[in-house]
Amino acid sequence: MNRGKGDKKQLLYLSVTVGLICLATYLRALGCGFVNYDDPLYVLNNPVIKQLNWDTVVSAFTQAHVGWWMPLTWISFAIDHFFWGLEPFGYHLTNIVFHSLNAALVVLIADRVLRMGAGKEERELRADGWIHPVTLLLAGLLWGIHPLRVESVAWVTERKDVLNGFFSLGAILWYLCYVQAKEMYGTGARRPYVLSLVFFALSLMAKSVSVVLPLLLLVIDWYPARRLRRDNVLPLVREKLPFLALSVLMALVTVYFTSESNYLISYELFPFHQRMLVSGNAIFEYVRLLLLPVGIIAFYVIPDPIPPSYLVTSVIVAVLCVLIFAFRKYRWISATWLAFIIPLLPVLAILQNGDQSFAARFTYLPSVAPSIAAGAAIGLVFKKAGSRHRVWQSIVIPVLALLVFYVVATVKDIAVWQNSETFWTRIVSVRPGAIVHKERGLYYHSVGKFHEAIGDFSAAIQTAPEAWHPYLYNLYVFRGDSLRAAGRYAEALDDLTAAINQFPHPPYYFLRGSVLKSMGRVKEAEADFGAAGPDPGKLAWLWIAN
Structure with a gap:
């Protein structure tokens, strides 16, 4: 797992390259304004962010605003307001910069994950000098420029998404560093562990969706770290107790403030069986949009009554889960699926608030693992393709075409967020x-x-x-x-x-x-x-x- 200076420099170049490509892709969002979908609540008419002083910090940390406790998000908006007033350019710029940094972090995480894996596939990727960098480049781009990211980046209100993403990805990266340091040295791994815990706490202060991160860390222990075995489950769980304590505390804070604001819909109004159908259909739609990102809109309303098709899609998801875990030989597939599903748990209908059935922004963290897996799979295909002509004809051209499609679709979807009229007209035209x-x-x-x-x-x-x-x-x-x-x-x-x-x-x-x-x-x-x-x-x- 040791890397020379050349490898570290190459990794830095790759992460910066992916970040700059994402930055360039989203530049169109700088010309977008605010939309009348939560932006007035979060920014335009929010008295909390109108001043940047100690009272703002105290209010952000001691009170819920718009029904949620997320002090770092409110403070970030206050900083933007201090520099930009109500000029949307600055708010969009901050979102774009954070997302570009997050794409760079995905590259760093992908590198750690692939180097940590002890399987034949990972060794094959590292054996050829150029395939590993290409894999990392693809992992970052497949995540960063995917059209599903547009809602999180081009919508000012979703500052909470990109900010939470920055700290959540940082927590995961530091945890991977901790695992590798412990494997190599046995001791001296306290610093990356503490940094992972701190980044996790900061992520919760930006948006509570990362409350499930301790479960993701256990998935990492299972694969690619291969630390989780029957004989050491309890020690690894004890290792996560500080993370779990923060999750429980955040859950209590969220329940307290949402109960005050009546944001969560009661089970009396929305029964459990309906929630399961809506959740199953949401997972199906997330997978569909991940594979075929067309027709994306920002507002998917739960139909009333719930149609029979929701039962069909829920059954398909259940069968897919069974099939994935039936093939135990390919642990990376199961780990990727778990790393996709677990971050979705807080945003499924089990804890429903509002009228939305599902939303593109909810895929921000869940899409990281599938993007890394897809990059690795393409890298393996490169490795086994054979002749250079065959590689270009059957792999390079389709992959480049896919990336170009992502960029074109993303830039086109950014235009939807130009103003309130373009925003709602897009939704009306589709649903x-x-x-x-x-x-x-x-x-x-x-x-x-x-x-x-x-x-x-x-x-x-x-x-x-x-x-x-x-x-x-x-x-x-x-x-x-x-x-x-x-x-x-x-x-x-x-x-x-x-x-x-x-x-x-x-x-x-x-x-x-x-x-x-x-x-x-x-x-x-x-x-x-x-x-x-x-x-x-x-x-x-x-x-x-x-």
């Missing part, structure tokens, strides 16, 4: 529905595109699920206000009356009074203005059932 039409309608309403807003609110009303019926007054009042602004007073009057009949809210009376006044019905308008009161308030979306 139209009440929620996405409503969101785009609210955006159009906010920027004065009232004719477009009318169309979206109408589509939302027509496709609204039964669970939305107690809240339909929102759609009627926003469509009514858009109709009023467009000068279509008779239609506006009908919508505003429908909204008031369902939910008699002061702003609704004020809007209807304005419509009646424009129609010359002054006495009726005065009655509505009286019902609205002297301070009716602003129009806003309300989740109050009536």
